[in-house]
Amino acid sequence: MKNHCLEEAVASHCYLQDYECVCYGLGNFSSCVISRHQLAFLLLFLEHFKIPRQQCYVYDPIFSSLEISVLQELDLKVILKNEEGKHAVQKPTVFFMVHCGKALYNNLLWKNWSVEALSQMIIIGNSFKGIEERLLSRILQRDYTYIYKSLQAVEESEFPECPKYSDIFNDTSVHSFPLAKLQTFSKDIWQIQEEPQYQECDNLEIIRICTL
Numbered sequence: 001m002k003n004h005c006l007e008e009a010v011a012s013h014c015y016l017q018d019y020e021c022v023c024y025g026l027g028n029f030s031s032c033v034i035s036r037h038q039l040a041f042l043l044l045f046l047e048h049f050k051i052p053r054q055q056c057y058v059y060d061p062i063f064s065s066l067e068i069s070v071l072q073e074l075d076l077k078v079i080l081k082n083e084e085g086k087h088a089v090q091k092p093t094v095f096f097m098v099h100c101g102k103a104l105y106n107n108l109l110w111k112n113w114s115v116e117a118l119s120q121m122i123i124i125g126n127s128f129k130g131i132e133e134r135l136l137s138r139i140l141q142r143d144y145t146y147i148y149k150s151l152q153a154v155e156e157s158e159f160p161e162c163p164k165y166s167d168i169f170n171d172t173s174v175h176s177f178p179l180a181k182l183q184t185f186s187k188d189i190w191q192i193q194e195e196p197q198y199q200e201c202d203n204l205e206i207i208r209i210c211t212l
Contacts, residue, residue, distance in 0.1 A: 019092045021056040025100040037168045086111040097125035101205025109146035118177040127173040153181040
């Protein structure tokens with residue numbers, strides 16, 4: 001995994017040693033080669049940017065008990081409940097969310113829908129530009145409102161093409177939300193903070209909390 005392509009993708013974010021990390025959607029790395037490569041990249045990422053492993057929180061509802069034990073042995077912190085991506089930042093945080101469902105990104109943005117919170121976030125995951133290009137505008141606005149609204153402020157850097165890892169980091173970008181751009185939003189944008197429901201979504205792409 002020590003590949004110059006991956007190094008190039010995050011080289012501009014040299015201040016990440018002050019961050020904590022949250023990783024969603026890693027998958028079953030005990031049986032999936034793609035998931036193992038993503039875990040290897042995550043560990044190298046933490047090492048390179050001097051983020052202590054104890055400050056990295058990981059969750060996937062499909063983790064097996066063995067995989068949870070392995071992650072804990074690696075000194076990563078395993079989140080024990082399904083947040084559905086609704087993780088409120090308390091300090092500068094980088095989110096590692098490669099190939100996650102759109103609702104997970106939307107939920108994360110909703111939970112942190114403020115200038116103060118968004119300006120402290122970096123998201124490594126599916127390209128927001130790609131989501132915009134692939135979805136009808138009316139569906140993006142209706143079902144993934146917070147992704148849609150964030151497009152006005154997000155700065156996106158695509159991962160370079162790496163033929164060796166094309167199926168592992170395809171459609172992946174580094175997203176940040178500069179304070180100066182967020183401050184140009186009208187007050188109305190921040191006042192509308194309805195929790196996403198996804199009642200009209202046919203394919204939600206996330207595992208939700210079971211409620212009776």
